[in-house]
Amino acid sequence: MTQPTSTRPPRALVAEDEPLLRMALCADLLRAWPDLQIVHQATHGEDALRQALTLQPDLLFLDIRMPGMTGLEVADALQEDWPADVPMPLVSFVTAYADHALEAFQQGAVDYITKPWTPERLGQSLRQMKQRWSERCAWMATGGDDHAPQLAEPAWVGQLAAMLHGRAASAPATAPAATERWRHLPVAVGSKTFMVDLDEVHWFEAADKHLKIVTATQVYWARLSLKELQPHLDPDAFWNIHRSYIVAAKAVHSAERDEAGRMQLRLKDRNDLLPVSRAQQGRFKGY
Structure with a gap:
């Protein structure tokens, strides 16, 4: 360092x-x-x-x-x-x-x-x-x-x-468009399309132009971005922990830090570790 x-x-x-x-x-x-x-x-x-x-x-x-x-x-x-x-x-x-x-x-x-x-x-x-x-x-x-000295805001x-x-308050009020919450996500596997139950998903991961979908036993791929997916997820059930990861809240076992001090989430069943951004670490202080 x-x-x-x-x-x-x-x-x-x-x-x-x-x-x-x-x-x-x-x-x-x-x-x-x-x-x-x-x-x-x-x-x-x-x-x-x-x-x-x-x-x-x-x-x-x-x-x-x-x-x-x-x-x-x-x-x-x-x-x-x-x-x-x-x-x-x-x-x-x-x-x-x-x-x-x-x-x-x-x-x-x-x-x-x-x-x-x-x-x-x-x-x-x-x-x-x-x-x-x-x-x-x-x-x-x-x-x-x-903590490092905070920057004073001009x-x-x-x-x-x-x-x-x-300016925004003076603009005519318009009702926000309702966003449909998804319960299933279609994914193509070969010539077949499967409907993945979101209740079974442990996490979503951005991978180039694809979306990696991980359950307890399977890994699926979809042509979808995290940005496109997130509005359709229940924010209480799925947490955006990093620009490349959204995790299912019920899949989180514990939060821990590696040797460099970076926070990670350990998941249930699969025992995987997912990175947590600095901005999202406050959510896991009680873990």
């Missing part, structure tokens, strides 16, 4: 799909923060996620609209898969689209910079980042035996949220 200290310069990952903008951003970052070490320049979202998990940088500068995964999806995925014993990286979003600002701060971003940036605006953002980095270093110097974020809420 790489720990931040007051003497080690921070390590940063930059994700931007436009080559010229990526070069300009890296140059401006280094000009404003000479000690910064840029350990990787990602050209798309999947590259940013993969290299962030591999290199474990201290800071992330993410474009939002990139090929494949967006910067927001990268930040969300990192919260799912980041090692429990390593402090989450500090994140700033750099993008041409200001309409994602509120969602960016909900992902815990330090700042949100719109393109084209000015040296003054980038310098202001980096001062915030440096302050967070100093707080992180001080926290680690004390042993880091408590005052305008709450104002933006109130404005958006007010």
Whole structure:
């Protein structure tokens, strides 16, 4: 585990799909923060996620609209898969689209910079980042035996949220469409189609463009995504524990942590272990 200290310069990952903008951003970052070490320049979202998990940088500068995964999806995925014993990286979003600002701060971003940036605006953002980095270093110097320092939310974020809420409230009310709860799921096996009883399902798992359906004795496959499936499941009976897993509540035996501190659920009957994202771990404090 790489720990931040007051003497080690921070390590940063930059994700931007436009080559010229990526070069300009890296140059401006280094000009404003000479000690910064840029350990990787990602050209798309999947590259940013993969290299962030591999290199474990201290800071992330993410474009939002990139090929494949967006910067927001990268930040969300990192919260799912980041090692429990390593402090989450500090994140700033750099993008041409200001309409994602509120969602960016909900992902815990330090700042949100719109393109084209000015040296003054980038310098202001980096001062915030440096302050967070100093707080992180001080926290680690004390042993880091408590939760990492929380990011203070800028005052305008709450104002933006109130404005958006007010706009939604003033819009004509429309009744939400009822979502049908499924009791069975059709799956094709060879030339036959079987109806899988959802009461028998232990978990669902996203696997490329398919859905893996696991019961106590069988494994089935369907051409369906978790996102398409979830609205049709009873949320009290099926829990979304990770971006790639939905588990049947009655199939959970216990919650435990592995050697790296990552939470996992042990299931009944099959004795399998499923990962739990950081965001969902509070549900299992009583296990």
